[in-house]
Amino acid sequence: MVEPAKSSPLSELRIALPSLPMRLQEVGRFVAANDYDATTRSMRDLAAEAGADPAAFTRLAKAIGYSGWDELRAALTEARRPSQTSPFSGRARGRRPGPNSDVALVTDKLEAEAAGLPRIPAQPIAEAARALHQAKRIWIAGYRSCRSVAELLNYELRLFRPEQVQLVGTSGPDDLDLGAIRPGEAVIVIGFLPYTHASVRVAQAAHRSGATLIAIADSLSAPMAEGADHVLLFEAASSPGFFPSLTGAVAIAQSLAAVTFSLGGAAAKKRLENTEARLIAASIYVPEKG
Amino acid sequence: MVEPAKSSPLSELRIALPSLPMRLQEVGRFVAANDYDATTRSMRDLAAEAGADPAAFTRLAKAIGYSGWDELRAALTEARRPSQTSPFSGRARGRRPGPNSDVALVTDKLEAEAAGLPRIPAQPIAEAARALHQAKRIWIAGYRSCRSVAELLNYELRLFRPEQVQLVGTSGPDDLDLGAIRPGEAVIVIGFLPYTHASVRVAQAAHRSGATLIAIADSLSAPMAEGADHVLLFEAASSPGFFPSLTGAVAIAQSLAAVTFSLGGAAAKKRLENTEARLIAASIYVPEKG
């Protein structure tokens, strides 16, 4: 089974979709949107639900290069087969470059990261959220790869606390912000090995100014976790690959935002709704189609 | 006879298993071990593989309380349906404010997101990575909450392909970049519901210019996924909380970067080492203590 790694039937479908007759497009979209039902229920059954002719399914399959609906369905079924977590397929060293080694790498990575998430301690997150809830103002700092996490947190918190959340270093050099930190405010610093000087400086400034310091880090001994009121730990090195994993940090950030929102109660909800209404009014988003 | 309150059909099966005739036990074990095939392939097909009589499957279904094999199969398929909300999500609704409810929210969120990661299709990621590997240049676009993912991807790819990766909209308005996209280049667009007009415009520009379009999205029917050469799906709505989850998107982004790096071979490794050496020389990082 050294197959040349045929691409997924769904992507074949999607590529061929625009060049198909209208009815076949319709059916094709239905299959793409309900591919699980496509693998389990019968063709006629699907046709009834899609409001189309059963023959259209056969024609669709042939149009994208299969001998018939049965063959397409078989391909979809294989594509959906749950990843066999065989102990041998895993991290067996001596992975040779080949069409399937990349897929194995991805599967390993996803599984490892999924395994890491439930190990994240929940209680400190809830406590940190309470601290955020009480803070008059929230500063967020993250550098290099962690900047993305900082921005995500900044974005989500601003949805319902627009005036009170600020990313460190957006309006000028970091130092301007560092001097502005006051007691009663909260500072979130995100970082993992190797730690940047910049993040450590933010943490120290927060500590000195008497603000609440929340560190999202990969270790209790991380320099920005020193003197922190809350340390939220994630596993950065748990997954294979050339780069430490940020999935855990993102999950923490989102949980933190979710709990803080939940603590905000009706007021937070109202402010979120206002923000969304404003975005819709500015036609930032594509209108949903029925 | 106290029925176990109709839990999963698989556990019903396991419970009734010991009290069944030998052949039915055999078949039952086969079904339990191959429940995915049980939902997709035909009864006779399974019988052939299990080395049993087709009738045994019908008898097994009746023996554990179903009207026939069809009904058992239907129950199995429903139990396996992917978009199924996790059994924990029921807690989310009737949650009362209390000291532990926040912790429960965090736990639920982390569990739900962990469950979503292995469901991410791995193959399309590997294929998209191959496309990135061959691309002369890589553009990355993401707006609003997805900007953080875009920046993460940008950061990681730049570690080993510094001159060839560019975030859309960093050096002026987006439109400047859109006109610069050429065939042979690759464009990555990240987005989920509600979709921003900006992301759709980038996708369309990529498509028009003949570049390879890679969409990281929550649905095949996302507007920026139309005409895309690769669509990488994640579940944005799978987890409780006020905001869709980006964990899946981040995991995809990191896997994509990892595989692309792996495809880059020795050259990529060398360039990554150079980059790191430069960062250390500039003393960006805090030196590790022994």
Add this chain to the structure above:
DNA sequence: AAATTCATGCAACAAATGTTTCATGGTCGA
């Protein structure tokens, strides 16, 4: 305007599906 191609729904077809019946062979109890 006529001819042609093509998309599409309907209906008939052969093949495959799940179920049931029947004959067989084995086991247990009287």
Add this chain to the structure above:
DNA sequence: TCGACCATGAAACATTTGTTGCATGAATTT
């Protein structure tokens, strides 16, 4: 040992499945 019972496989059954030929109507070309 005989008879009742049950598990089991093979074959026959009605049903459902995927497919294909055909007629219709719209769109495109000549």
